[in-house]
Amino acid sequence: MENIYFDHAATTLTDPLVVEAMLPYFTEEYGNPSSLHERGLHAKKAVTEARMKIAELLHCKPTEIFFTSGGTEGDNWVIKGSCFGRLKKKGHIITTAIEHHAVLHTCRFVEQLGFDVTYLPVDEKGGISLVDLNRAIRPDTFLISIMYANNEVGTLAPIGEIAEIAHKRGIAFHTDAVQAIGHFEERMDASGITFLTASAHKFGGPKGIGFLYMKEGTVLTPLMHGGAQEQQLRSGTENVPGIVGMAKALEIADAGREERENHVRELRDYFANRLLNEVPRCQRNGDAEECLPGILNVSFLGIQASSLLVFLDMAGIHCSGGSACSSASSEPSHVLKAMGLSQAWLEGSIRFTLSWQNTREQVDYAAEKIKEYVEKLRKQNPGWERR
Numbered sequence: 487m488e489n490i491y492f493d494h495a496a497t498t499l500t501d502p503l504v505v506e507a508m509l510p511y512f513t514e515e516y517g518n519p520s521s522l523h524e525r526g527l528h529a530k531k532a533v534t535e536a537r538m539k540i541a542e543l544l545h546c547k548p549t550e551i552f553f554t555s556g557g558t559e560g561d562n563w564v565i566k567g568s569c570f571g572r573l574k575k576k577g578h579i580i581t582t583a584i585e586h587h588a589v590l591h592t593c594r595f596v597e598q599l600g601f602d603v604t605y606l607p608v609d610e611k612g613g614i615s616l617v618d619l620n621r622a623i624r625p626d627t628f629l630i631s632i633m634y635a636n637n638e639v640g641t642l643a644p645i646g647e648i649a650e651i652a653h654k655r656g657i658a659f660h661t662d663a664v665q666a667i668g669h670f671e672e673r674m675d676a677s678g679i680t681f682l683t684a685s686a687h688k689f690g691g692p693k694g695i696g697f698l699y700m701k702e703g704t705v706l707t708p709l710m711h712g713g714a715q716e717q718q719l720r721s722g723t724e725n726v727p728g729i730v731g732m733a734k735a736l737e738i739a740d741a742g743r744e745e746r747e748n749h750v751r752e753l754r755d756y757f758a759n760r761l762l763n764e765v766p767r768c769q770r771n772g773d774a775e776e777c778l779p780g781i782l783n784v785s786f787l788g789i790q791a792s793s794l795l796v797f798l799d800m801a802g803i804h805c806s807g808g809s810a811c812s813s814a815s816s817e818p819s820h821v822l823k824a825m826g827l828s829q830a831w832l833e834g835s836i837r838f839t840l841s842w843q844n845t846r847e848q849v850d851y852a853a854e855k856i857k858e859y860v861e862k863l864r865k866q867n868p869g870w871e872r873r
């Protein structure tokens with residue numbers, strides 16, 4: 487068996503129907519949406535329709551959707567943009583220790599500008615405590631940024647409750663929902679969320695395009711100044727093919743949601759059970775209930791994840807240790823560390839992220855290979871059990 491892709495939290499296949507929808511905007515319809523001639527108007531119409539479609543699917547107003555270059559930009563924009571609006575006044579932000587680096591590193595940056603940031607701890611499943619959140623709030627807290635679903639272990643945050651707390655205290659609430667959009671039905675109108683970050687390539691769309699939902703009446707300083715696109719808040723010629731593709735991808739995700747998510751959840755649980763029952767000394771990391779359907783983070787004691795990843799890759803099984811972004815740096819996962827995993831369990835952790843395209847045959851093949859390789863690697867590491 488070849489090319490088993492279990493890294494859907496890193497990126498997804500661009501759906502062929504999405505590619506098909508995008509193609510005309512590279513060729514016949516290559517106009518700039520800001521041009522007033524017919525070519526421009528066609529492109530503008532495509533952008534407008536995509537915005538309306540996304541707003542319809544998220545139950546919000548088209549004017550609340552701002553196109554960005556993806557998740558990283560959305561996260562940067564909310565945090566830096568909020569701070570840039572109060573450079574003299576300064577103030578306090580609350581986030582968590584397990585955010586994506588697009589949030590964490592941006593928070594570190596604004597700390598250097600003189601802003602205070604609280605990084606809420608998480609429990610052993612990756613969950614935050616609302617008591618901690620309430621306690622962390624200060625009179626000068628102006629932003630709470632907590633991810634919807636963690637990209638390494640899949641743990642879901644209690645978004646509704648956080649939104650309520652933020653709303654009651656008059657604080658803006660941002661959620662990095664990059665891993666959640668497409669998997670859950672969203673009703674932005676009733677959510678209490680101020681800002682929501684999404685990225686197309688995590689839900690079957692192309693890379694380099696995303697959107698930021700910004701609640702009507704919210705103020706956010708732009709990061710991009712120029713031609714005044716996106717209601718003058720995000721300048722730059724629109725990525726027309728990307729925008730069209732993203733709307734199509736969200737439409738596809740929405741239409742088949744229940745069936746796909748059930749398939750993925752079932753497959754993931756089957757995979758988890760096989761590994762936990764058949765490989766000695768392994769553990770599942772994260773929250774088995776309050777979790778994204780397709781994510782499975784497992785630690786195998788006595789092995790180095792990087793060695794297992796190489797073996798699996800050679801067997802055609804593609805997955806990650808922790809997140810794709812941090813695996814290149816071979817830094818131990820900040821998420822698993824925050825969850826309190828000891829070094830021995832940290833070292834052997836692998837993230838499998840499944841999609842509706844994966845099959846039971848693939849999972850069975852992977853489980854057999856993992857059993858074989860873990861045993862082999864442990865043999866090369868005598869005394870591993872005593873660690």
Ligand SMILES: *Cc1c(COP(=O)(O)O)cnc(C)c1O
Nearest residue numbers: 556557558586588637664665685
């Ligand atoms: C992938 C990811 C991002 C970054 O999105 P890009 O579009 O790749 O910049 C941000 N946050 C989370 C949770 C992610 O999984």
